[in-house]
Amino acid sequence: MRASPLLPRLFPVLFVAALALPASAQERATPQSRSEIQLSFSPVVKxxxxxxxxxxxxxxxxxxxxxxxxxxxxxxxxxxxxxxxxxxxxxxxxxxxxxxxxxxxxxxxxxxxxxxxxxxxxxxxxxxxxxxxxxxxxxxxxxxxxKGTHAPLPVMAIGNSDTLEVGDLVLAIGNPFGVGQTVTQGIVSALARTQVGIGDYQFFIQTDAAINPGNSGGALVDMQGRLVGINSAIFSRSGGSVGIGFAIPAAMVRIVVESARSGGKSVRRPYFGAKLQVVSADIAESMGLDRPTGALVAGVFEAGPAVEAGLKRGDLILAVDGQTIEDPDAFGYRLATKPLGGTAALTVQRGTQKLTLTVKLSPAPETRPREAVKLPARSPFAGATASNLSPAVAEELSLEVASEGVVLSEVPEDTDAARVGLRKGDVILAVNGETIKSSKDLDRALNQRARFWEITINRAGQVFTAVLNG
Structure with missing residues (x-):
């Protein structure tokens, strides 16, 4: 994230605007009672x-x-x-x-x-x-x-982050810089921030409550003493708080905690089965929209909840269960915070019509076994693990399209594979001219002796070929 270069130009305008406020808006009032003097956040903090x-x-x-x-x-x-x-x-x-x-x-x-x-x-x-x-x-x-047995523990209730509004008072509690537990106060500065760059689900609460290194994982609390977010990141050029902090909403926290309670080692989320894109100003104009909004369906996979619900390429998703969708990130968040097993109602614009389509909330299918293989030591892939691609594997590795092929599902840091530049999520298309269709194909190709290895890789949609020594 980068601070806007226009910001310094705004200060004189804001200063003049403040001077131009009516006299009534600038009046100060003294506390009218003892109770007003003693107003404090301490009851919530305790x-x-x-x-x-x-x-x-x-x-x-x-x-x-x-x-x-x-x-x-x-x-x-x-x-x-x-x-x-x-x-x-x-x-x-x-x-x-x-x-x-x-x-x-x-x-x-x-x-x-x-x-x-x-x-x-x-x-x-x-x-x-x-x-x-x-x-x-x-x-x-x-x-x-x-671990083990313990005396009764204090517990914080998980609140409903969907009821937050910009301007609501919040407290941030954590251990900044290791100095000890610290409480800071602020407001909700913005909701649904999507260009933060943390994790796959870009939908954050922004607050001006001071958050610093060490606050990560701490609580963002509302005035009823409920957890509304987990503090995660700050925007800063110095490393200290400048009043722009971000928290993961409690709705996402709840889903992850419930997965752990049920004994899961990973979070299973609803699978959609379609590729979405942002609505630009030009697209909005061509569709007769007042402004760019929604998530545009750029493609629908052959099998999956999206095609079963009747979605088509060119449909515009405007809401999920009545909650407005501004962009694909917002749609991904709303879908990911729905429990598996039910359905969700999508408000869709198709041409000049508005439709309501029902999509099943089911996990990504593992349409073929992943057949994970640890790759042989006498190759540039030594230490890496390869798996067959399926919608489930693609979902776990945050790959956009669940195409067929073989993907590197694990590339530990201290391995030969990592040292030659291979990455988790790389899709291996060919080795020494041989097309790779399964993890067993890759294992067999790498077990052959070779003076060099010509490897064709699809990395985040870009295909390239690398030649490595044998």
């Missing part, structure tokens, strides 16, 4: 702050100090224990919210990403080890649970 925790993550990495230390001659010549692996501890710090008496905690995925040991500390200084129940990088949320 109610909710105990349920906000500090989250500490750690990961121990063991590395050789130098590759020469593996050579027996080198070690004999220089002596010492040079070959002993060196330990490096990677740490993270964030916040979390207890949302269930059983000790279930929700936080940001990036707070515990790659962490193998996670602990939490309550506001009353009690500390607990926790287990990671669910990681959901697509929403940047994770769910933890306190």
């Amino acid at each position: 109610q909710v702050a105990p349920a906000v925790v500090n989250v500490y993550g750690a990961r121990v990495e063991r590395r050789q100090q130098n590759p020469f230390f593996d050579d027996p001659f080198f070690r004999r010549f220089f002596g010492g224990d040079f070959g002993v692996p060196q330990e490096r501890v990677q740490r993270s710090l964030g916040s979390g919210v207890i949302v269930d008496p059983s000790g279930i905690i929700v936080t940001n995925h990036h707070v515990i990403e790659n962490m193998t040991e996670v602990k939490i500390a309550l506001a009353d200084k009690r500390e607990f080890d926790v287990e990671i129940l669910l990681r959901d990088p697509r929403t940047d949320l994770a769910v933890l649970r306190i």
Whole structure:
């Protein structure tokens, strides 16, 4: 995100406008009673702050100090224990919210990403080890649970983020910079922010309540003491708060927490089966719209809920269950926060007609087994895992089109595959001129000896060929 260059030009206009306010609007009034003097947010803070925790993550990495230390001659010549692996501890710090008496905690995925040991500390200084129940990088949320038995825990109720309005008062509670639990106050500055760049579901609450590093995973709370969002990111050039913070709405938090409660290791969401695009000003004019709005259906897959509901290319989706859709990101969020098993009503414009179509809320199908294969060591793909593509696999990897083929479903950082530039989500089309149609095809092709490897890859819609040494 980038600050608008027009912003400095607005300040003189705003200043003049303030001076031009009527005298009545500039009048100040003194408190009229003792109760007005004592107005405070403290009752809400006392109610909710105990349920906000500090989250500490750690990961121990063991590395050789130098590759020469593996050579027996080198070690004999220089002596010492040079070959002993060196330990490096990677740490993270964030916040979390207890949302269930059983000790279930929700936080940001990036707070515990790659962490193998996670602990939490309550506001009353009690500390607990926790287990990671669910990681959901697509929403940047994770769910933890306190290990073992414990005394009764404070809990924060999950509210309804759909009832928020711009201007509502909110509190942000977390552990900024590791200084300890901190409460800041502000308002809801905007809703449905979609160009934030965090996760796949771009639909954030914007607030001017101060949020800083360490606040990630903390609570955004309304005046009834309900959790309306999980604080996730800030817009800043300095690293500190400038009054532009973003929170994941409670509606999405609820879905992720319910998935963890039910024992799921991943979140299963409704599958749509269509490609959507933004409505530009030109498209809006050609469709007779007053302004650009909605999500335009650019294509419908052969099988899936969209085609079963009767959607066609060129349809404009305007609302889901009566909730207005401004763009494809808003549609994706609304669909993702619907529970599986039911239906949703889509308000659709087709030409000059307005239709109501019913779409089933079912998970993405695994139309063919994924047949995950760990790829052979004697190849540039060493350490990576390949799977057959299906709508379910494409959904998990955030691929736009669930086409046939083979995809790299796992590419760990410390592998040969990662070092040569291969990425999770790469679709492998061919190896040394041989078309790859299944994970078994890829495994067989890579088990052949070769002086070089010519690999054709589809990465985010761009097809290219790379030649790597054998």
